[in-house]
Amino acid sequence: MKFEKLTAKLAYSQLKINRRRSLWTLFGVVLSTAMLTAVYGFVTSGIAAVVSFRDGDDAFIETYSEILIGVGAVLSGIIAATAVIVMSNAFRISAAERTRQFGILKSVGATRQQIRQTVMYEALLLSAVGIPVGVVAGLLVQFLGLQIAEFFLAGVNQLLGDNPIIIPFVVAWQAILVAIVAAFATIMLSAWLPAWKGAKIPAIAAIRNADEVKLKARKMCSGWFDKTVGKIFGFEGQLAAKSVKRNKRNLRATVVSITVSIVLFIAATSVGGQMQRAINLRFIDSDINVAGIFFSSALTDPETGERQSLMIDSALSEEITSRLREFPNTTVVGFGREIDDFWAIIPAEYLTAAAQNHFPQDEDGDFAMQVTLITVDSATYAELCQLAGVPLGSNILVNQFRGYDWENNRLVEFTPHIWNGQTLINLREPGEFYELPLHGELRNLPAELLEIAGNQFVVIVPELVVRDYTWLAATEDSWGFGGYMHALFSETFTPKIENWVEQGFHADFNVIDFATNAANERSLVQLIMVFVYGFVAMLTLIGLTNVISTISTNVRSRFREFAALQSVGMTHEGIGRMLNLESVLCSAKSLILGLPIGVGVSFFTHSTMERSFAFEYAVPWLAILQCVAAVFLITWITMRYSATQLRGHSIVEEVR
Amino acid sequence: MAILEVNNLTKTYGKGDTTVTALGGVSFSVNKGEFVAIIGASGSGKSTLMHLIGGVDRPTSGNVIVDGKDIFESNESELAIFRRRNIGIVYQFYNLIPTLTTTENIMLPYLLDNRKPDQSKLTSILDAIGLANRAEHLPNELSGGQQQRVSVGRALINDPALILADEPTGNLDSKSGREIIDLLKLANKQYNQTLLIITHDEKIALQADRIITISDGLILRDEEVR
Ligand SMILES: Nc1ncnc2c1ncn2[C@@H]1O[C@H](COP(=O)(O)OP(=O)(O)OP(=O)(O)O)[C@@H](O)[C@H]1O
Ligand SMILES: [Mg+2]
Numbered sequence: 001m002k003f004e005k006l007t008a009k010l011a012y013s014q015l016k017i018n019r020r021r022s023l024w025t026l027f028g029v030v031l032s033t034a035m036l037t038a039v040y041g042f043v044t045s046g047i048a049a050v051v052s053f054r055d056g057d058d059a060f061i062e063t064y065s066e067i068l069i070g071v072g073a074v075l076s077g078i079i080a081a082t083a084v085i086v087m088s089n090a091f092r093i094s095a096a097e098r099t100r101q102f103g104i105l106k107s108v109g110a111t112r113q114q115i116r117q118t119v120m121y122e123a124l125l126l127s128a129v130g131i132p133v134g135v136v137a138g139l140l141v142q143f144l145g146l147q148i149a150e151f152f153l154a155g156v157n158q159l160l161g162d163n164p165i166i167i168p169f170v171v172a173w174q175a176i177l178v179a180i181v182a183a184f185a186t187i188m189l190s191a192w193l194p195a196w197k198g199a200k201i202p203a204i205a206a207i208r209n210a211d212e213v214k215l216k217a218r219k220m221c222s223g224w225f226d227k228t229v230g231k232i233f234g235f236e237g238q239l240a241a242k243s244v245k246r247n248k249r250n251l252r253a254t255v256v257s258i259t260v261s262i263v264l265f266i267a268a269t270s271v272g273g274q275m276q277r278a279i280n281l282r283f284i285d286s287d288i289n290v291a292g293i294f295f296s297s298a299l300t301d302p303e304t305g306e307r308q309s310l311m312i313d314s315a316l317s318e319e320i321t322s323r324l325r326e327f328p329n330t331t332v333v334g335f336g337r338e339i340d341d342f343w344a345i346i347p348a349e350y351l352t353a354a355a356q357n358h359f360p361q362d363e364d365g366d367f368a369m370q371v372t373l374i375t376v377d378s379a380t381y382a383e384l385c386q387l388a389g390v391p392l393g394s395n396i397l398v399n400q401f402r403g404y405d406w407e408n409n410r411l412v413e414f415t416p417h418i419w420n421g422q423t424l425i426n427l428r429e430p431g432e433f434y435e436l437p438l439h440g441e442l443r444n445l446p447a448e449l450l451e452i453a454g455n456q457f458v459v460i461v462p463e464l465v466v467r468d469y470t471w472l473a474a475t476e477d478s479w480g481f482g483g484y485m486h487a488l489f490s491e492t493f494t495p496k497i498e499n500w501v502e503q504g505f506h507a508d509f510n511v512i513d514f515a516t517n518a519a520n521e522r523s524l525v526q527l528i529m530v531f532v533y534g535f536v537a538m539l540t541l542i543g544l545t546n547v548i549s550t551i552s553t554n555v556r557s558r559f560r561e562f563a564a565l566q567s568v569g570m571t572h573e574g575i576g577r578m579l580n581l582e583s584v585l586c587s588a589k590s591l592i593l594g595l596p597i598g599v600g601v602s603f604f605t606h607s608t609m610e611r612s613f614a615f616e617y618a619v620p621w622l623a624i625l626q627c628v629a630a631v632f633l634i635t636w637i638t639m640r641y642s643a644t645q646l647r648g649h650s651i652v653e654e655v656r
Numbered sequence: 657m658a659i660l661e662v663n664n665l666t667k668t669y670g671k672g673d674t675t676v677t678a679l680g681g682v683s684f685s686v687n688k689g690e691f692v693a694i695i696g697a698s699g700s701g702k703s704t705l706m707h708l709i710g711g712v713d714r715p716t717s718g719n720v721i722v723d724g725k726d727i728f729e730s731n732e733s734e735l736a737i738f739r740r741r742n743i744g745i746v747y748q749f750y751n752l753i754p755t756l757t758t759t760e761n762i763m764l765p766y767l768l769d770n771r772k773p774d775q776s777k778l779t780s781i782l783d784a785i786g787l788a789n790r791a792e793h794l795p796n797e798l799s800g801g802q803q804q805r806v807s808v809g810r811a812l813i814n815d816p817a818l819i820l821a822d823e824p825t826g827n828l829d830s831k832s833g834r835e836i837i838d839l840l841k842l843a844n845k846q847y848n849q850t851l852l853i854i855t856h857d858e859k860i861a862l863q864a865d866r867i868i869t870i871s872d873g874l875i876l877r878d879e880e881v882r
């Protein structure tokens with residue numbers, strides 16, 4: 001290649017001379033560009049999917065597009081930051097190697113700007129080759145990623161029926177442009193600081209250093225660290241510890257990038273596990289796997305001023321319950337609730353200490369509690385009466401509370417009431433009183449009804465007309481039962497709802513198949529994890545390009561040192577051992593930094609998730625183990641690599 | 657007419673107790689076309705003086721006037737451009753760019769100026785330094801003496817008013833050293849370029865028009881030889 005411009009030519013020859021290192025840096029450029037392109041490509045495809053999924057729903061599209069763009073921005077930020085750390089290291093090493101050359105250039109009249117240019121041209125040349133290749137690779141990653149996504153979404157789409165989620169492979173020139181600009185900016189930024197620093201070195205310093213192997217006089221006293229390592233690994237170990245210390249700067253990027261990968265890996269694995277457990281907790285509390293809900297909002301009639309809802313009476317709910325029970329191998333409970341502002345003022349002496357602690361107290365020491373009236377299907381009601389030891393037709397107090405304590409972030413369960421056969425005074429509006437005698441209490445609800453224990457003050461009554469009714473089923477065939485339930489609801493409710501909605505009110509029903517939902521959510525989580533792991537793997541690879549290029553520079557620039565060591569009688573094997581130990585020390589450092597941070601991050605995400613799902617924190621031991629194994633595998637590979645570098649050279653040649 | 661004027665030039669390194677005075681107030685002037693040898697014991701401040709005259713380093717006080725211009729009044733970029741157009745420097749260690757060929761190393765001041773190389777000038781320099789058949793070789797393919805001839809060629813390419821050489825023969829055998837001095841002298845005699853050579857070699861010093869002896873950062877003697 002011929003360059004008119006001197007600075008470009010100098011940059012090109014620098015790249016050519018250190019061909020191995022240049023190739024690794026180029027690989028880093030390609031990877032970073034590919035990742036950026038892929039991330040923006042996924043965002044583009046994701047937006048296209050959102051648009052096709054909810055065509056016309058602008059609010060939905062806008063919200064999800066914003067989320068996608070936000071996630072894309074965060075991910076590209078992480079990529080760019082890692083790339084800058086890694087590549088600026090490569091440029092810094094390359095510039096440092098040429099300190100003397102810069103001095104000569106300056107002495108024959110090169111300006112600072114021209115020195116800077118030689119470094120920047122290096123970046124420019126790498127970009128010119130690496131960015132186009134990276135864009136193509138990124139599009140390939142996008143394409144493959146979408147194939148994987150399609151595979152994982154198959155189950156979800158089966159459930160969604162005629163409006164499946166389709167993530168198309170879209171290539172938007174805007175996204176590619178953004179990726180190119182981001183990658184270019186990243187590379188230029190990486191080169192900028194080394195270029196600036198290289199140009200600032202005074203010519204005189206560069207010239208004076210000309211023919212000495214310069215080793216800046218730094219405090220190299222033997223610390224406890226060298227001594228300990230030396231005790232364990234002998235003299236080579238001590239030398240290795242010293243040289244790790246001396247090459248701190250060059251190795252820092254390596255340590256940082258491996259640390260980032262460790263942190264991301266542990267955090268991702270741990271968060272994935274937490275998400276899986278949250279799903280299990282949400283869906284697999286009892287045998288219930290299908291729920292059907294009828295619900296009508298209370299809206300004020302503009303003409304009469306009265307609240308209007310589409311109500312379900314006991315006759316209708318009983319009929320539906322018995323028809324649902326006709327489905328084979330299925331048990332069903334049904335319950336409806338009245339939650340329309342019934343209040344009761346409960347004196348403190350009627351409540352246990354736990355309840356007094358949990359519920360807010362009035363100024364005059366009483367507790368104003370919202371009362372929820374519950375009606376259950378007749379068979380279940382009979383069972384509950386028997387459990388409570390009261391005759392049919394009784395009102396039963398649910399003396400069990402299971403809810404979330406927001407102040408202390410934990411799930412609480414306690415017996416709220418002191419039972420003395422009291423009569424409850426209900427209050428709908430100030431001055432309007434109802435009396436509700438309570439005939440018995442229940443302290444342990446059957447598992448399938450536990451959900452109602454989450455309300456403040458719950459009373460089960462024999463009959464009630466409600467606007468909110470739920471059927472919970474435990475069935476062997478959740479898919480078939482869900483369809484059956486949906487058909488039954490459509491047949492029963494749809495004519496009523498249509499009429500009702502025409503009048504301007506609201507009512508709706510919904511069938512939820514927990515088992516299928518859980519499976520689908522699980523496959524969604526798996527899909528996300530596949531992408532997260534892919535991301536971490538690529539990021540690690542970027543870091544790895546740095547590790548290897550640093551090592552090859554390191555080994556090459558230290559031939560003299562090795563030669564000196566050999567000439568005083570150190571064996572070839574000894575030098576190999578010293579290099580291996582250096583790699584091990586580096587890895588150990590990354591692990592010591594990365595593992596605690598990663599565990600910390602996972603603990604933090606657990607504590608935010610714990611608000612919605614209560615489960616114990618588990619230290620991600622498996623992920624930690626995998627990290628240690630992976631880091632030492634990487635170390636081993638780099639050690640092999642540096643060994644090949646050594647073998648190619650006759651070290652004694654260097655002493656001449 | 658004085659092409660170079662050095663006025664009360666001082667340079668100290670370090671602070672406090674560890675202060676080293678490399679130059680303690682040096683003044684002299686050199687006329688156009690003069691050949692001056694600078695001699696003195698090791699550590700006496702010769703290289704420091706030359707770096708200051710070449711504008712590679714900045715003085716603690718005093719000034720250097722080249723061709724009527726106080727070089728330290730300009731900023732770093734102006735100084736660099738001034739250097740590439742008006743001064744040729746030769747060091748003891750040839751200081752070539754290892755990735756550039758003989759031709760390119762010689763043309764360096766031109767290339768830095770983004771000027772089209774003057775082909776006839778280049779040919780005459782290559783002939784003068786006797787490396788016409790090594791034009792496309794890299795420095796590590798040349799012998800020490802040949803490398804030094806390249807750096808002399810580089811110093812001469814721009815017809816600089818001032819040629820500075822810091823022990824240009826210090827690293828060479830006597831025959832190669834003689835060739836280098838002959839080259840420099842040729843430029844001095846034929847093109848009337850001003851030449852300052854730092855040397856430990858008495859034979860070289862005696863070929864000069866004038867010898868300046870430096871001791872402990874001060875001028876000890878300044879005598880015309882012929
Ligand atoms: N960067 C520096 N920091 C401190 N002292 C310095 C520095 N550069 C030079 N000196 C000191 O300045 C004095 C003059 O150095 P200089 O290189 O000019 O000597 P010289 O006459 O060229 O010697 P030689 O003949 O050995 O090349 C010496 O005592 C040297 O130690
Ligand atoms: Mg000197």
